[in-house]
Amino acid sequence: MQTNRLPLEGIRVVDFSWFAAGPACTEVLANHGAEVIRIECHTRVDGLRVLHPQPEGKYGLNTSGWYNNVNASKLSITLNMRYSKALDMALRLIAVSDIVAENYTPGTLEKWGFTYEKLQEVKPDIILLREPMQGSDGPHANFSGFGAVISPLAGISHLTGPSDRPPVGMGTHYTDYVINPGHAVIATLAALRHRNRTGKGQVIEVAQLESSVSVIGPALMDYAVNGRVQRRQGNRLAHAAPHGAFRCRGDDRWCVIAVFSDDQWRALCRAMGDPQWCREERFATLQCRKENEDELERLVEGWTSARTAEDVMETLQAAGVPAGVVQNAQDVLENDPHLRERGHYVYLDHPEAGRTAYDGPGFRLSKTPGRLRSPAPCIGQHTEYVCKEILGIDDEEIAQLVIEGVLM
Amino acid sequence: MADQADTPSALDDIRVLDLAGEAGMYCTKLLAELGADVVKIEPPGGDPARGIGPFYHDEGNPNRSLYFFALNSSKRSITLDITTTDGQTLFKRLLAKADVVVETFQPGYLDGLGLGYAELCRVKPEVILCSITGFGQWGPHSRYQAPDIVPVAMSGIMYLAGFPDIAPSYAYGNQSHYCGSIQATAGILMALLRRDATGEGQQVEVSRQEALSINQETAIQYWDIRHELRRRVGAEKRMPGMGLYECKDGYVMLMVGLPGFGSPWPTLVQWMEDEGKAEDLQEERWRNPLAEVSMQLISQLFSLEVDPEWVAFWKDRLSHIEEVLVRFLLGYTKRELYEEGQKRGLLIAPVNNPKDIVESPQLDYRRWFTPVEYPDLGTTIAHPGPPYRLSETPWRVQRRASQVGEHNQEIYCGELGLSKEQLSTLSTEGII
Numbered sequence: 072m073q074t075n076r077l078p079l080e081g082i083r084v085v086d087f088s089w090f091a092a093g094p095a096c097t098e099v100l101a102n103h104g105a106e107v108i109r110i111e112c113h114t115r116v117d118g119l120r121v122l123h124p125q126p127e128g129k130y131g132l133n134t135s136g137w138y139n140n141v142n143a144s145k146l147s148i149t150l151n152m153r154y155s156k157a158l159d160m161a162l163r164l165i166a167v168s169d170i171v172a173e174n175y176t177p178g179t180l181e182k183w184g185f186t187y188e189k190l191q192e193v194k195p196d197i198i199l200l201r202e203p204m205q206g207s208d209g210p211h212a213n214f215s216g217f218g219a220v221i222s223p224l225a226g227i228s229h230l231t232g233p234s235d236r237p238p239v240g241m242g243t244h245y246t247d248y249v250i251n252p253g254h255a256v257i258a259t260l261a262a263l264r265h266r267n268r269t270g271k272g273q274v275i276e277v278a279q280l281e282s283s284v285s286v287i288g289p290a291l292m293d294y295a296v297n298g299r300v301q302r303r304q305g306n307r308l309a310h311a312a313p314h315g316a317f318r319c320r321g322d323d324r325w326c327v328i329a330v331f332s333d334d335q336w337r338a339l340c341r342a343m344g345d346p347q348w349c350r351e352e353r354f355a356t357l358q359c360r361k362e363n364e365d366e367l368e369r370l371v372e373g374w375t376s377a378r379t380a381e382d383v384m385e386t387l388q389a390a391g392v393p394a395g396v397v398q399n400a401q402d403v404l405e406n407d408p409h410l411r412e413r414g415h416y417v418y419l420d421h422p423e424a425g426r427t428a429y430d431g432p433g434f435r436l437s438k439t440p441g442r443l444r445s446p447a448p449c450i451g452q453h454t455e456y457v458c459k460e461i462l463g464i465d466d467e468e469i470a471q472l473v474i475e476g477v478l479m
Numbered sequence: 480m481a482d483q484a485d486t487p488s489a490l491d492d493i494r495v496l497d498l499a500g501e502a503g504m505y506c507t508k509l510l511a512e513l514g515a516d517v518v519k520i521e522p523p524g525g526d527p528a529r530g531i532g533p534f535y536h537d538e539g540n541p542n543r544s545l546y547f548f549a550l551n552s553s554k555r556s557i558t559l560d561i562t563t564t565d566g567q568t569l570f571k572r573l574l575a576k577a578d579v580v581v582e583t584f585q586p587g588y589l590d591g592l593g594l595g596y597a598e599l600c601r602v603k604p605e606v607i608l609c610s611i612t613g614f615g616q617w618g619p620h621s622r623y624q625a626p627d628i629v630p631v632a633m634s635g636i637m638y639l640a641g642f643p644d645i646a647p648s649y650a651y652g653n654q655s656h657y658c659g660s661i662q663a664t665a666g667i668l669m670a671l672l673r674r675d676a677t678g679e680g681q682q683v684e685v686s687r688q689e690a691l692s693i694n695q696e697t698a699i700q701y702w703d704i705r706h707e708l709r710r711r712v713g714a715e716k717r718m719p720g721m722g723l724y725e726c727k728d729g730y731v732m733l734m735v736g737l738p739g740f741g742s743p744w745p746t747l748v749q750w751m752e753d754e755g756k757a758e759d760l761q762e763e764r765w766r767n768p769l770a771e772v773s774m775q776l777i778s779q780l781f782s783l784e785v786d787p788e789w790v791a792f793w794k795d796r797l798s799h800i801e802e803v804l805v806r807f808l809l810g811y812t813k814r815e816l817y818e819e820g821q822k823r824g825l826l827i828a829p830v831n832n833p834k835d836i837v838e839s840p841q842l843d844y845r846r847w848f849t850p851v852e853y854p855d856l857g858t859t860i861a862h863p864g865p866p867y868r869l870s871e872t873p874w875r876v877q878r879r880a881s882q883v884g885e886h887n888q889e890i891y892c893g894e895l896g897l898s899k900e901q902l903s904t905l906s907t908e909g910i911i
Contacts, residue, residue: 223829243636276867284842395633
């Protein structure tokens with residue numbers, strides 16, 4: 072039976088993180104009940120707020136689809152940390168919070184005087200989550216970067232794509248959305264559990280480089296042990312054939328097919344109508360198919376290219392052959408019958424951006440499922456609420472702080 | 480690691496029964512290295528993943544798979560055939576002392592064995608059951624076969640990767656397993672926090688398609704908000720200094736000129752000048768176009784549906800700058816460009832290969848690679864290190880990846896109280 076209670080109810084997060092990887096972590100916490108307060112500033116706006124996509128004719132700080140998608144269920148206040156009054160207010164907020172999150176270049180918090188010891192003075196069991204690029208120490212600690220350079224740095228670009236083309240990677244800042252924020256969520260929840268059991272807070276450091284290279288472990292061990300430098304192999308795998316994306320009917324339509332066993336191979340042949348070539352000796356075993364893979368792929372594509380990608384997938388899956396449409400965003404959002412039935416995407420009404428789609432949670436709890444409780448906040452939308460309700464500042468003082476530029 | 484042995488663990492009171500195949504191996508590794516006691520339950524004969532390369536010294540021996548080692552450190556291993564009645568009885572006895580079960584079977588498979596969630600709750604009411612599959616437990620595709628490439632394709636991320644003139648690119652290295660396992664681990668910890676508070680267990684469901692789809696960046700929003708389809712763009716560059724460049728020994732990624740991100744273009748030109756390779760870029764006519772570059776302009780240049788004439792105008796103005804930059808970068812190695820570039824505050828990164836990463840001075844300084852002893856191989860193997868560092872409850876490798884059934888006696892005799900004769904009978908019958 073589901074309840075309306077969320078697992079992180081009562082947990083408050085002071086969120087200094089910005090751009091994608093940091094907010095994507097606190098997004099998971101917010102969707103599971105934590106009160107996440109983004110600390111923003113008009114003089115140093117989160118870059119995602121000014122990036123695309125934005126609705127036609129509505130370009131502004133509150134309408135970026137990129138920002139909004141990773142900030143649902145959160146509050147936003149504006150606080151200019153160059154003012155000492157702002158620093159005091161941030162400390163007062165931390166004093167009544169559980170977690171502080173940040174992904175600035177190393178030294179920024181220290182510049183404000185916010186060492187862990189300082190934070191502990193106001194909240195002894197505070198959990199401090201830091202997500203620097205490469206860690207707080209070491210020869211590259213101060214090297215700058217963001218999602219776009221992490222995939223190249225972490226080996227993912229080198230290992231992905233066709234062997235005869237440049238290493239362009241995955242076309243996105245891949246590690247910003249699940250790999251780094253996901254590791255950060257795990258570490259934070261572990262720290263929360265430790266705090267609940269012992270009353271002790273701690274400092275978590277998720278160096279984005281270290282978190283990202285964790286997902287190519289076997290290739291690293293292959294070099295460390297065997298001295299082999301793995302290279303990108305396109306869409307093929309050593310122990311499968313055919314294995315790749317095959318052109319289907321229509322504009323830029325593709326279906327992946329993956330055949331590991333001889334049973335799957337025979338099922339694929341039957342599903343294609345047992346053409347003569349399927350019976351040829353040169354495709355009889357996995358080893359034969361690997362040796363003649365170019366020709367094999369050409370012949371399979373001869374069959375797929377006359378059919379729609381959906382037809383290829385459904386026919387092959389019904390026959391027991393792993394296959395899937397290479398779906399584009401329209402397919403994923405609107406056409407995939409499975410995602411629609413599961414309600415993966417959530418539509419929320421935003422006062423400026425209108426009704427837009429957000430990613431649903433990446434895992435589903437049966438009794439206390441996460442949910443998007445509100446659309447992303449407009450910049451500073453909750454400044455007054457946080458000042459009054461959490462910090463107990465009266466209207467007069469708020470007005471004064473606005474005039475002084477502290478709350479901007 | 481001995482110096483860490485006395486530090487507390489966040490999960491040292493948690494036992495996990497691990498029925499997971501490849502898709503869940505990273506999940507139970509994460510739990511084990513946060514301190515949980517993970518008991519990996521393999522079918523008699525061992526997990527088929529032990530047969531997947533690369534292998535230690537390329538010896539195709541199932542106890543020497545580096546792929547298996549990488550993903551199974553810190554777990555204990557027992558064998559058990561849960562398809563037999565005796566096997567199921569033993570599983571339930573193990574469950575009585577466990578907190579979490581992780582599995583990756585087809586939806587309904589455990590129900591068919593009488594080991595579904597309801598049945599597990601009868602033995603252990605507060606159990607947390609985590610299921611990781613290609614498409615989740617329900618819905619029209621839930622029984623689809625889902626080796627890694629299938630959810631990668633269906634999630635939308637593959638469509639964004641690669642070159643427009645050829646097939647989309649498949650991401651390296653079972654990313655649906657990693658993303659699915661990361662989501663699952665977060666879900667299990669969420670459920671544990673809830674259980675700590677209320678005493679109640681629950682199910683955690685992960686669809687690897689959904690777990691991956693979150694990586695589409697802005698593709699969903701481009702379609703939703705503007706009805707524009709994000710496509711793969713290959714090595715296309717719209718601005719000099721922003722994208723992939725060839726150098727002496729490989730490639731580097733540049734993100735120079737992004738307002739607010741590192742030093743601006745004049746810094747790069749100054750560097751070229753210092754090396755005597757700026758050619759004519761210090762001339763006024765080449766400074767102007769770069770001075771006009773703003774975040775808004777870049778955002779427009781990179782947006783999907785822009786006026787091609789406007790792009791052509793910019794490209795034309797900037798193409799000479801691009802040519803000089805290409806010539807400059809070809810003269811240096813990726814490491815030279817990285818270190819000197821970063822010294823000047825320029826956002827440059829090398830496209831590292833596994834060798835570069837193993838030899839990285841940064842990872843070396845932070846002792847990221849973690850030596851793990853393999854006495855049976857008479858060697859120590861460098862394992863991937865901590866994905867995160869916790870000051871009070873640090874990530875820790877508990878032991879090397881276990882051999883098949885290495886802990887059968889320890890667990891069946893030591894904990895369940897079976898005699899050695901019983902163990903040997905069960906082994907002969909193929910149950911253990």
